[in-house]
Amino acid sequence: MEKALILTLAADRLDQLFHELQGRGYECVGPTLRDDAIVYDHIESSADLPRGWTDEQAPGHYRVKRRDDDAYFGYVVGPHSWKKYLFPPERRLWQLKRAGQKFDRTDTPAEPPRYAFIGVRACEIAALKIQDRVFTGGQFTEPKYAAAREQAFVVAVNCTQAASTCFCVSMKTGPEAQDGYDLSLTEVLTPEHSFVIRVGSDHGREVLAALQTAAATPAHEQAARAGIENASQQARKLETAGLKELLQRNFESEQWDDIAKRCLSCANCTMACPTCFCSSVEDTTDLTGEHAERWQRWDSCFNPDFSYIHGGEVRKTTASRYRQWMTHKLSTWFDQFGSSGCVGCGRCISWCPVGIDLTEEARKMRESEGTCHEGS
Amino acid sequence: MESKAAEMTTAEPLLPEPWIVREVIREMADVVTFVLEPGEGAAAMAFKPGQFNMLYAFGVGEVPISISGDPADVSRLVHTIRDVGLVTHALCAVQPGDVVGVRGPFGSHWPIEQHTGCDIVVAAGGIGLAPLRPVLYHILNHRDQYDDVVLLYGARKPDELLFPGEYDAWRKAGIQVEVTVDNADAAWDGRVGVVTTLIRYGKFESDEATAFICGPDVMMRFTAQELENKGVAPDKLYISMERNMKCAIGFCGHCQLGPEFICLDGAVFVWPRMKRLMLVKEL
Numbered sequence: 001m002e003k004a005l006i007l008t009l010a011a012d013r014l015d016q017l018f019h020e021l022q023g024r025g026y027e028c029v030g031p032t033l034r035d036d037a038i039v040y041d042h043i044e045s046s047a048d049l050p051r052g053w054t055d056e057q058a059p060g061h062y063r064v065k066r067r068d069d070d071a072y073f074g075y076v077v078g079p080h081s082w083k084k085y086l087f088p089p090e091r092r093l094w095q096l097k098r099a100g101q102k103f104d105r106t107d108t109p110a111e112p113p114r115y116a117f118i119g120v121r122a123c124e125i126a127a128l129k130i131q132d133r134v135f136t137g138g139q140f141t142e143p144k145y146a147a148a149r150e151q152a153f154v155v156a157v158n159c160t161q162a163a164s165t166c167f168c169v170s171m172k173t174g175p176e177a178q179d180g181y182d183l184s185l186t187e188v189l190t191p192e193h194s195f196v197i198r199v200g201s202d203h204g205r206e207v208l209a210a211l212q213t214a215a216a217t218p219a220h221e222q223a224a225r226a227g228i229e230n231a232s233q234q235a236r237k238l239e240t241a242g243l244k245e246l247l248q249r250n251f252e253s254e255q256w257d258d259i260a261k262r263c264l265s266c267a268n269c270t271m272a273c274p275t276c277f278c279s280s281v282e283d284t285t286d287l288t289g290e291h292a293e294r295w296q297r298w299d300s301c302f303n304p305d306f307s308y309i310h311g312g313e314v315r316k317t318t319a320s321r322y323r324q325w326m327t328h329k330l331s332t333w334f335d336q337f338g339s340s341g342c343v344g345c346g347r348c349i350s351w352c353p354v355g356i357d358l359t360e361e362a363r364k365m366r367e368s369e370g371t372c373h374e375g376s
Numbered sequence: 377m378e379s380k381a382a383e384m385t386t387a388e389p390l391l392p393e394p395w396i397v398r399e400v401i402r403e404m405a406d407v408v409t410f411v412l413e414p415g416e417g418a419a420a421m422a423f424k425p426g427q428f429n430m431l432y433a434f435g436v437g438e439v440p441i442s443i444s445g446d447p448a449d450v451s452r453l454v455h456t457i458r459d460v461g462l463v464t465h466a467l468c469a470v471q472p473g474d475v476v477g478v479r480g481p482f483g484s485h486w487p488i489e490q491h492t493g494c495d496i497v498v499a500a501g502g503i504g505l506a507p508l509r510p511v512l513y514h515i516l517n518h519r520d521q522y523d524d525v526v527l528l529y530g531a532r533k534p535d536e537l538l539f540p541g542e543y544d545a546w547r548k549a550g551i552q553v554e555v556t557v558d559n560a561d562a563a564w565d566g567r568v569g570v571v572t573t574l575i576r577y578g579k580f581e582s583d584e585a586t587a588f589i590c591g592p593d594v595m596m597r598f599t600a601q602e603l604e605n606k607g608v609a610p611d612k613l614y615i616s617m618e619r620n621m622k623c624a625i626g627f628c629g630h631c632q633l634g635p636e637f638i639c640l641d642g643a644v645f646v647w648p649r650m651k652r653l654m655l656v657k658e659l
Binding site: 093094096098100101102103105109134135138139140142143248251252277278279280281283284285289292294296299301306307308309310311314315316317319320323324327328332335336 | 392435436475618626637640
């Protein structure tokens with residue numbers, strides 16, 4: 001078997017990657033430091049990356065801190081995920097004018113965006129694949145998602161450290177990207193600051209060919225492996241064996257009431273989650289009533305009116321809303337899309353204002369069932 | 377219908393097509409039936425009994441509404457709507473000549489064509505008769521394909537009975553129609569009680585019966601359970617669920633009930649698939 005091509009790119013040549021992608025018509029988006037968080041945004045060059053920064057995460061806790069080196073990707077994931085580019089938080093779906101017995105569409109459907117995603121972590125590639133199944137894998141296809149996804153160029157970055165909130169190892173989604181990328185980078189600081197690069201697609205191969213790379217030495221490969229191994233050391237675990245059945249057996253567990261005492265039903269977890277896909281629409285008109293628009297916005301199962309039907313909301317209590325979210329994410333997602341809806345990125349844990357930790361809640365659910373069975 | 381689904385995969389899936397209101401029938405104070413024909417750019421629609429459309433009141437919003445007309449007549453589309461909110465209020469106010477937006481048809485259907493040779497029990501509560509009327513029309517069009525057919529229908533009050541002008545025609549066509557109300561008035565000389573009290577009057581063989589049930593959750597739950605107790609096979613009992621829907625194509629997430637998307641997997645479900653889920657509060 002032909003050995004997979006592994007090259008290195010010196011850190012001071014990283015801008016060659018940006019230039020090459022920009023030259024091919026891609027808009028580069030990736031991590032950048034804003035408002036004391038690492039968020040995804042338009043980036044022009046390596047100068048826009050949060051070089052020398054890292055993040056410190058824990059339940060309900062996120063802080064950026066200075067590193068003692070100049071690593072470009074020395075942090076994990078922040079509050080944003082790539083879904084905001086493929087499935088924007090807010091967008092107009094159409095504009096119509098009522099004209100006699102027909103509707104005239106008055107907006108011009110936009111050309112699909114052509115993004116290069118810089119710094120996609122392994123758990124995030126898993127999340128992209130999950131949203132692919134949601135929006136393009138079923139009976140219907142979401143055309144705007146499909147078009148943007150088709151265009152996207154994915155530059156993966158393998159994690160070389162984990163936050164306390166990370167549990168990708170439990171979810172078998174990381175820390176090393178196995179596929180689903182055009183190029184994958186592992187940043188190493190020894191033997192010199194550089195990126196160990198693997199090719200994942202023909203597009204990736206073409207882009208890489210335009211960069212001034214060198215063959216990876218054993219020292220580079222060893223440093224890359226050591227970094228990934230370091231990121232694999234994760235204290236947080238989610239026991240997934242039997243979890244799907246556990247949660248569907250426990251719709252009426254008292255644990256949900258216990259969580260509801262802490263949960264603010266604020267929807268932060270669903271906004272930060274890279275796989276949550278729920279949306280709502282709003283229909284509006286101008287003052288004449290003859291021009292109408294439909295807007296789509298991210299919605300959340302934590303919003304009371306999410307389940308509204310005439311007569312009231314189906315899920316009136318926070319307990320029922322948290323149960324919907326967690327059971328969907330970790331259990332009924334399998335029934336619907338053939339996989340877990342969780343990739344172990346830990347965003348819902350860090351960005352929960354009261355620090356609710358779904359790995360801990362799953363563990364408690366498991367324990368409560370054990371206790372219950374012993375007692376009965 | 378398959379080509380229709382394929383078409384929608386490439387176009388903007390949430391764009392309604394214009395249909396023209398040809399006729400408006402005021403069924404009761406807050407319920408309207410309207411008849412639609414395709415407007416410019418809209419195509420005639422084949423549907424199966426129990427399927428629904430997303431109906432759009434221009435600029436106001438969109439709601440899922442079951443089709444209440446005859447599935448054999450594809451030249452027009454009939455919907456029956458109760459005024460319960462902003463969008464249904466606007467839809468109930470339409471006049472002949474107005475344009476209504478339509479997307480669909482969506483969802484599963486009452487599998488009436490798969491149960492020829494059976495006794496058929498149609499059990500409806502309140503406006504739940506509207507999604508079942510296409511089943512009755514299908515039976516009327518193919519009466520000889522079915523054995524005994526029974527309609528068990530209940531409403532809260534006599535003046536809330538839907539389609540009362542059609543019961544005699546259904547009876548003449550060989551359908552046993554049993555009607556009850558929860559609260560009678562002085563003029564009512566019919567049966568009083570909930571729908572389940574009608575089951576004992578139905579002339580059907582439990583072991584040969586297929587039942588289609590539509591109404592409030594609690595009505596469907598008790599009716600399905602009683603029919604099951606009476607000996608109807610659980611997998612021959614069907615109910616139609618209602619939940620919030622924004623897209624009807626499995627993307628918005630609103631209509632989930634446990635593992636099910638009501639829009640894709642339902643709205644019509646075989647009873648064993650819903651039995652446990654319906655007992656869980658606020659699921």
